[in-house]
Amino acid sequence: MTRAQANLLLLAVALIWGSAFVAQAEGMAGVGPLTFTGTRFLLGTAVIAPLAWREWRQLSLRQAQPRPTDALGISALGVLLMLGAVFQQIGIISTTITNAGFLTALYVPLVPLLGWMLLRTPAHWSVWPTSIGCLAGTWLLSGAQGFEPVVGDLWVMASSIFWALHVIFVGRIAERLHAPFLIASGQFLVCGVISLLWALLSESITLSGVVQAALPIAYAGLVSVGIGYTTQVVAQGYAQPADAAIILSAETVFAALFGFLLMGDRLNANGIAGCVLILVCIVAVQIAPLAAAGRQALARRAQ
Template identity: 30%
Template sequence: MKPLKADLLIFLVTIGWGSSYLFMKMGLGSLGEFNLIALRFGLAFIVAGALFHRRLRKVNLTTLRYAMLLGLLLFLTFTAITFGLKTTTTSNAGFLVSLTVVFVPLISSFIFKKKIENKLIISVILAMSGIAFLTIQLPFTFTIGDLLCMAAAFFYAIHIIVLGSAAQKVDTLNLGILQLGFAGFYGLIFSSIFETPVFPSTREGWIAILALSMVCSALGFILQAIAQKYTTPTRTGLIFSLEPVFAALFGFWFAQELMDTKQFIGAALVLLSVVVSTVNISHLKRSIHRRPISFE
């Protein structure tokens, strides 16, 4: 596969994940938060497992252990998002969860005792400024939904770091499929304790669950695993930075969520922080210096 085709697959995954905030909000109209998570990841695991059942026969204990941990991190991530969507908009959720790209190098620097790059400092300043524009309202308080979406970004950043370590030791496709199963299993446990697990009772609920499980989870994770073999992490990060843009567009088109001027400025700053954190500045400088100057 050529890099351009791989980038196109990543782009399609990004569109799907951008729509997930709207579908989660739709699903919450008829399902409990944990019930939604259980159905989303449970169905995704069944579909992905059926497609790659022969591959799953080679699963070992190390893969299962990593899958249990990654599934837990996914469960925590989407628990924070689904509860957060009750008191914030899909647009805000998309931009705040995109802070994952900023959290990853910050947490990595702390864990591995690496010096924080200047571009990361700039991206953090931009991100915090954007969050202020997006979420702070007089008398300068955050909504609980905004805070939960930022917590989701933190949990998913840890997920990415753990996955990066696990990918060097186990089959990543099996790991990706099994983590969906464990995330759904944790959702089912909590739904059984705090809710009454049910299937959707409305057409809107079924549309939300099927879109979340088939497109956003099963198809999304499989395509990502395939495509990332043929493109670079930097290019992938830049394409994924478009996710909040699609979240805002879906919120505008289908949920009539309007953003005021202050929120547009905040969204632009958060998006810029994500792009800055993924751009290789030294590589960019070398490319500029190597480019021939033409006076034609």
């Protein structure tokens, strides 16, 4: 696969993930957020399961199967994934697709910030101005209707914390296991099972509601979770990190586009300015460290 082909696949992933916000909103007409999340991630598990089984067999041949501590780690990832997905799903009930897409992306500057706070991982200087920029953009975007954030905006902003924690800790587990599909299917399974058990205790699930939400659930589960994640893993094996960072950030733009075309989302000048500011900060915090590393590498070669 060429670099250009990998970049096109990543663009397709961003398109899928951005369009999934519409499916998540439409699905709420028939089922609750916990039911939607549970069924969505169990469907995603089914898509990745064959790849995970192949990885398990390969690990078995090398006698490198996951240890009990690894299973606990994957389960913890599933809990973080569940909290992020459920909080986001609750927020989508009362906010717009555009707001949900951009506010979810706040996890990008939160990853290095929380990594520095929790793990003492050195943070690039760009984290600080981009974090401030994202806060300013969030204030403009969530306050687009009179500078008073709706409850849904707050739920989605809270979900970005769990997404960030998930990104931080999934990297640590992936470094040891080197089995991305096994990790993905395990965390998807934990997320789906816990969400559905919670739904049985707190939501009213009806056959008519499930039928009504069947198409959005299928799209969000099979296409967004299953195909989207798998394609991302494949494409990032051939794409440059800077390319992947920028292209996947387009998820927020696609969410806004589909919200405009299919859901009738409209933003005033403050909301548009907030979207632009958040997107600029998201791209900057991803490529600034890569650009600095590239300059250092060139300087070492010149010596």
